[in-house]
Amino acid sequence: MSDNLLEIKELSTGFFTEDGFLPALDKVSLTLKKGETLGVVGESGSGKSLTSLSVMNLIPTPGKAVGGEILFKGKNLLQLGEEQMRAIRGNEISMIFQEPMTSLNPVYSVGEQIMEVLRLHQQLDKKVARAKTIDMLRLVGIPSPEKRVDDYPHQLSGGMRQRVMIAMALSCQPDLLIADEPTTALDVTTQAQILDLMLDLKERLQTSILLITHDLGVIAEAADHVAVMYAGKVVEYAEVKRFFREPLHPYSQGLMNSIPTLEQTRERLQVIRGVVPTLQQMPKGCRFCTRCDEKQTLCEEEAPPLIGYQGSQVSCWKYTERWEPSPR
Amino acid sequence: MSQHADLASNTAVNETISSLKKDSIVAEAWKRFKKNRLAMVGGMILCLLVLTAVFAPLISPYDPYSSVKNQTGMLNVMAPPSGEHWLGTDSLGRDILSRLIYGGRISLSVALVAVAISTGIGVLLGLLAGYYGKWVDAVIMRVTDIVICFPVLFLVISVSTMLTPSIYNVMIIIGLVSWTTMTRLVRGEVLRIREMEYVEAVRALGQNNLVIVFKHVLPNIMAPITVQATLQTAEAILTESALSFLGVGVQQPIPSWGNMLQDATSIMVLQFKPWIWAPPGIAILLTILSINLVGDGLRDALDPKTKN
Structure with missing residues (x-):
């Protein structure tokens, strides 16, 4: 190998x-x-x-x-x-894209979007997925992730959104x-x-x-x-x-x-x-x-x-x- | 002084921040909608109409189906407005106000069901055509083109005479011919959203097409769909009125605003007895107007391009 x-x-x-x-x-x-x-x-x-x-x-x-x-x-x-x-x-294999402004779905909170990946691939239940999502947000350096997890993409800056994308890709x-x-x-x-x-x-x-x-x-x-x-x-x-x-x-x-x-x-x-x-x-x-x-x-x-x-x-x-x- | 200004601007900033945090997309749209006076007036009228329709049995002073006799024991037909009958009685001596209230119930529910049907079909076909493209798109859009070519009123008239005319048939028929605009609109929007990076991103995260279409594309085009469905309701009310007026829609003795206008086919009524045809006419006008105002307000409130 x-x-x-x-x-x-x-x-x-x-x-x-x-x-x-x-x-x-x-x-x-x-x-x-x-x-x-x-x-x-x-x-x-x-x-x-x-x-x-x-x-x-x-x-x-x-x-x-x-x-x-x-x-x-x-x-x-x-x-x-x-x-x-x-x-x-x-x-x-995960991917992150060029445009953090448009790479997140505007109608879902960032937490929901990260949880979607986790639930899709790891079949976690909601509570566990949410806890893990918060962990991921903390890992990518987003301050007070417990609050940010319910934010919508338009409430975050470009850099923050790219961090969310990274969290999503690495979750x-x-x-x-x-x-x-x-x-x-x-x-x-x-x-x-x-x-x-x-x-x-x-x-x-x-x-x-x-x-x-x-x-x-x-x-x-x-x-x-x-x-x-x-x-x-x-x-x-x-x-x-x-x-x-x-x-x-x-x-x-x-x-x-x-x-x-x-x-x-x-x-x-x-x-x-x-x-x-x-x-x-x-x-x-x-x-x-x-x-x-x-x-x-x-x-x-x-x-x-x-x-x-x-x-x-x-x-x-x-x-x-x-x-x-x-x-x- | 400047300290005060600072303090004031500070609280203002804090307020915006906290409001930003709280507001979901719906709440933000509602905020913008509230600022639109015309739309709010339209919304209030519409609410009033809907409430009267819902609580018709409680509000209407008489039974809309039975004729009223006067003191002499004769049918009180075509009586002008009076203290007893606020809007007078029709050619069979039935209380017009009561029929108007019940008629609203019928007209509104026919319109709502018809729009639910047409929106369902339109959105589904539009999503399929827009997202899957290729031959799916080609087939759906050609069928849409064909349906658009039908002369709607003639089609509806001939179909409803073939079937037994009833409220339910009217609902279904109107629904089945009016989905084309929605399909085209949804297809166009899907074509736009499909190329968005977040759709590519969820594909790159391994989500399947069906989930992407319904969970990621559809919510992003709810705004134009809502507006279109609202405006379509107005159109459905008009179509229903036209059909009922022509006698192929809602049948007597069930009242609808359209068939209440049937009496106006007589010149005598048209010229000398305006209380018979004016109320349903005004009711239709008011409803259409208020729905259109609400629709325009919704469009402005939901369109992100007009944000702030």
Whole structure:
């Protein structure tokens, strides 16, 4: 038995539209070890949220996972039926969402919503569930939880609601918590608190976290490993410290360079030129080649595989023998 | 001075905080509703009408079914309003006030049952169509389109002549033809709520579809449903009156506001005996008006976009 909690192997997910099949995820492979936090970064439309929804088996129609496997504790989630999947959702794998303002049902008190999960998966009776709900609220740092348990979502601030979401997601002590941009909608001080809370609870409850974000700062603070996604592909997978010291893929390097620093005063922020190609006009070779400053003819013709390089994994021809060193 | 102001604002803040804590969604809506004068007036009239309907046997001065004889032993027909008969008597010598009170009972209950039927059908179909989408949606919405195309009054008239006209048939018929607006409304609302993150969140927590639809989607669209059902009640009263007036709805001698107007088909009555047709006419008008006022008030009170 390996200590990999979640292993995504060559997952391909796409949308069946009127224009034909559009591959949104192309052979995505990720591994998450028990007790670790894996950060997934990428810009909008890079497929990071779709990856997490694929794990939950909640891909919006007309999307569908068409290839690969998602191994969770050795079971392939893609082969489970809806009934079996429902038993896993919220119980073994939980998810928290980006928008705490809209992720709670406005017509129920926060207590009722947490109790619903507990009663659904653990068949607790009302009293026990309520006591446990109050415990969970206390655990996520909500002051006077005995009173707050009867509050409605609109009576809580964004940070408080996100705490409630975390309480809800962790109430059944799942092995895996998927956090889809959990701090994006919060202000900066609250962001830090929520991140700290998640990391603290991860230690206490022995939960692994799949952290999806577009904020490299969040990754630096919270993740153990990082996967960089671009246009539906994992272009780099590395240990966090190493990644920040020496990003390998030209896209990762571009991302790093576009972070403004305090030391330098620049007239303009550095950007990666161009935009992500749409699914309809994806280049044949490397998906990043339209925006890459170092591309060669090889890049346009053939997609690079994900290869091991100095302990990391990177998907770029630069690190293979087929790369022709530049004449300069 | 400034200390006072501070103190005052402090208590104000405390009050808002405590009121925030106490108020559920319903209580908040009620607060907003109370501020709407017109809606409150409508609500009071409606309450009055409902109370008279409920307590009809206690309030009405005469039996609405039996004719009254005068001192000479003749039927006291078409008597103008007097101390004895406040609103006069009709063509068969029955007390109009009593019939009006009992008629309200019939008209209101027909409308309520009809609306309960149409709301039930409309909400159920709308939920299914909106949540499940795909072919379920296509089938339900096409059927709705077809039902909308029916000329309602003709349909109701022909159906009610085929069945024996009775109160219950009127209720069922009105209910069966008037669910389409509700279906469309509910479907639209479900499409909106279905994409909300909290619905995705409960799915991600492993809840099944049936529970999601009824426990998480439905309560969130209760506001527009309530408003629509209220306005539909007004419409049902009108339809019932029209049917009864035409003689295919509630049958004599059972009084309803619609069939009380039947006497007004005679020019003589229309011109010279306004006490026979004016009371049911005014009753219908008042009821519809007050229901619509309440409906509009509810819409403003329940719509979160108009919050504060």
